[in-house]
Amino acid sequence: MQLPSELDDLYQDIILDHYRSPRHQGLLDDPDLRGEGFNPFCGDQVVLTLGLDEAGRIAEVGFEGQGCSISQASASMLTGHLEGKTLEEAEGLVRTFKGIMQGGEFTPEQEDELGDIVALQGVKRFPIRIKCALLGWTTLQDAIAAYRKTHD
Amino acid sequence: MYDVAKIRKDFPILDREVHGVPLVYLDNAATSQKPRAVIQALSDYYERYNANVHRGAHTLAIEATDAYEEARAKVARFINAPSPENIVFVRNTTEAINLVAHTWAVANVGAGDRIVVTEMEHHSNLVPWQHVARMGGAELKLMAMTSGYELDTSDLDELLTPATKLVALTHMSNVLGTITPVAEVVAAAHRVGALALVDAAQSVPHMPVDVQALDCDFMAFSGHKMLGPTGIGVLYAKEEVLEQMDPFLRGGEMVLEVTYEDATWNQVPLKFEAGTPNIGDAIALGAAVDYLSALGMDSVREHEVALTGYAMERFAELEEVTTFGPSDLSVRGGVVSFYMSEIHPHDIGQVLDQLGIAIRAGHHCAMPLVRSRLNVPATARASFYLYNTEAEIDALIDGLNQVLRYFGDAASKRA
Numbered sequence: 193m194q195l196p197s198e199l200d201d202l203y204q205d206i207i208l209d210h211y212r213s214p215r216h217q218g219l220l221d222d223p224d225l226r227g228e229g230f231n232p233f234c235g236d237q238v239v240l241t242l243g244l245d246e247a248g249r250i251a252e253v254g255f256e257g258q259g260c261s262i263s264q265a266s267a268s269m270l271t272g273h274l275e276g277k278t279l280e281e282a283e284g285l286v287r288t289f290k291g292i293m294q295g296g297e298f299t300p301e302q303e304d305e306l307g308d309i310v311a312l313q314g315v316k317r318f319p320i321r322i323k324c325a326l327l328g329w330t331t332l333q334d335a336i337a338a339y340r341k342t343h344d
Numbered sequence: 345m346y347d348v349a350k351i352r353k354d355f356p357i358l359d360r361e362v363h364g365v366p367l368v369y370l371d372n373a374a375t376s377q378k379p380r381a382v383i384q385a386l387s388d389y390y391e392r393y394n395a396n397v398h399r400g401a402h403t404l405a406i407e408a409t410d411a412y413e414e415a416r417a418k419v420a421r422f423i424n425a426p427s428p429e430n431i432v433f434v435r436n437t438t439e440a441i442n443l444v445a446h447t448w449a450v451a452n453v454g455a456g457d458r459i460v461v462t463e464m465e466h467h468s469n470l471v472p473w474q475h476v477a478r479m480g481g482a483e484l485k486l487m488a489m490t491s492g493y494e495l496d497t498s499d500l501d502e503l504l505t506p507a508t509k510l511v512a513l514t515h516m517s518n519v520l521g522t523i524t525p526v527a528e529v530v531a532a533a534h535r536v537g538a539l540a541l542v543d544a545a546q547s548v549p550h551m552p553v554d555v556q557a558l559d560c561d562f563m564a565f566s567g568h569k570m571l572g573p574t575g576i577g578v579l580y581a582k583e584e585v586l587e588q589m590d591p592f593l594r595g596g597e598m599v600l601e602v603t604y605e606d607a608t609w610n611q612v613p614l615k616f617e618a619g620t621p622n623i624g625d626a627i628a629l630g631a632a633v634d635y636l637s638a639l640g641m642d643s644v645r646e647h648e649v650a651l652t653g654y655a656m657e658r659f660a661e662l663e664e665v666t667t668f669g670p671s672d673l674s675v676r677g678g679v680v681s682f683y684m685s686e687i688h689p690h691d692i693g694q695v696l697d698q699l700g701i702a703i704r705a706g707h708h709c710a711m712p713l714v715r716s717r718l719n720v721p722a723t724a725r726a727s728f729y730l731y732n733t734e735a736e737i738d739a740l741i742d743g744l745n746q747v748l749r750y751f752g753d754a755a756s757k758r759a
């Protein structure tokens with residue numbers, strides 16, 4: 193029996209590459225922000241740590257995780273887009289990505305800005321995997337929310 | 345003669361296609377498919393004699409009550425309970441166990457007492473006991489698993505102290521397929537004055553079960569895993585235990601006499617069935633029991649042992665795949681949990697789904713077992729039932745080879 197080509201939309205090369213060789217692997221020793229996300233449905237897990245510079249911009253990112261290719265690749269891709277951003281900008285990025293996973297389309301400007309993340313669009317055709325794709329992103333959101341509670 | 349081709353014709357859903365290919369349903373430990381006779385029993389009730397039970401003297405009410413009580417009697421005979429009165433209808437296994445936790449256990453488990461469960465429990469037979477132990481100041485102890493995935497009964501005598509009030513164990517693990525030596529554990533529990541509860545969610549659907557031979561005090565199982573509808577399950581308990589237990593939910597149907605100040609309870613088992621019960625689904629469960637009885641549970645078990653043996657042989661061909669569970673088929677149900685270090689179970693499940701093959705990926709509601717004993721984040725699981733065939737296992741193995749090729753190719757494309 194032949195595997196349908198739809199699968200290639202989900203498992204694009206860039207996604208499998210991030211899954212096998214996640215970027216920013218390893219947690220920071222003394223992070224300013226830390227978040228842990230868990231998807232009990234399939235046991236996916238992501239721990240994210242961030243270090244800020246004096247201006248409050250994200251200077252360092254480290255993550256560890258366990259789980260399916262989509263959850264881990266998506267988190268790995270996210271880590272590549274955080275350095276240099278303020279927490280507000282990072283939140284904006286999460287909002288954009290969530291909006292697209294929940295049915296929106298990328299604008300050409302967003303495609304330029306997000307680069308490899310656009311490959312995750314294929315996940316939309318497999319609704320049960322959207323939660324996997326969002327895990328790293330909601331973890332970041334939670335980490336920022338927790339940071340604000342103690343620092344505002 | 346056990347004729348699988350003929351049996352398959354009784355299950356309308358087995359004709360359907362998924363993604364343009366025939367369905368191969370290997371997620372039976374989660375829920376089974378339903379034969380036409382069960383679906384028919386359900387619609388017959390709603391089309392012909394829908395009425396409330398145990399009240400009203402009209403014809404429909406009498407027919408509905410008779411059918412509901414006949415279903416109870418069928419379930420009782422199916423597990424060789426002494427009487428229909430040992431059978432309480434509930435929603436599912438989880439509710440049956442919680443009923444015992446919230447009534448019997450609250451009254452009988454206190455500070456310094458002990459509850460014993462096994463390392464293989466489904467969350468349904470673990471989390472309620474964590475709660476009972478915490479609320480009552482009792483301790484919760486674990487019976488371990490051997491390296492061969494069987495229940496380790498070697499230290500039963502140390503584990504079951506006189507402080508032990510309850511031993512709650514699974515009859516068949518939904519992750520490993522392990523069949524536990526229930527009769528031996530129940531006897532040990534009784535020697536120290538403890539009661540024994542059996543989670544039979546995976547055993548009653550797949551093998552002959554005799555509650556009197558096992559001598560357990562409680563048994564819980566779900567209709568939906570044994571060809572019946574969702575929303576109906578069973579708590580079996582010994583009569584003297586049921587008599588002593590307080591009601592769980594209070595209200596209509598479970599009372600005998602009510603004044604503005606007080607109430608007395610209906611007889612067992614109605615005392616535990618407050619409110620209008622799930623009449624239609626109970627009757628349809630009766631039809632499921634009829635179907636299983638006609639096939640014979642010995643034959644069902646024999647078919648599944650053969651399938652599991654075949655599956656284990658075929659799995660052994662896949663070098664990249666680790667399987668978990670006993671190798672001795674006499675203590676193994678039709679469940680094969682497996683793991684590939686390079687490919688997450690969820691991704692395996694996704695690719696198989698594209699081939700029409702339904703398996704489950706995850707921790708199977710047994711998180712501590714999967715994560716702390718099998719030491720993997722999740723497993724993929726194929727589970728068989730009376731309508732599965734060797735050809736379907738071949739399809740699964742072919743599918744897994746495709747999974748390996750698919751992810752292997754994707755890796756080599758970049759290399």
Ligand SMILES: Cc1ncc(COP(=O)(O)O)c(C=O)c1O
Nearest residue numbers: 436437438466468518543545566
């Ligand atoms: C061993 C075991 N116990 C309990 C349950 C819970 O059954 P239910 O969800 O029908 O309450 C299951 C089903 O998943 C099971 O396999």
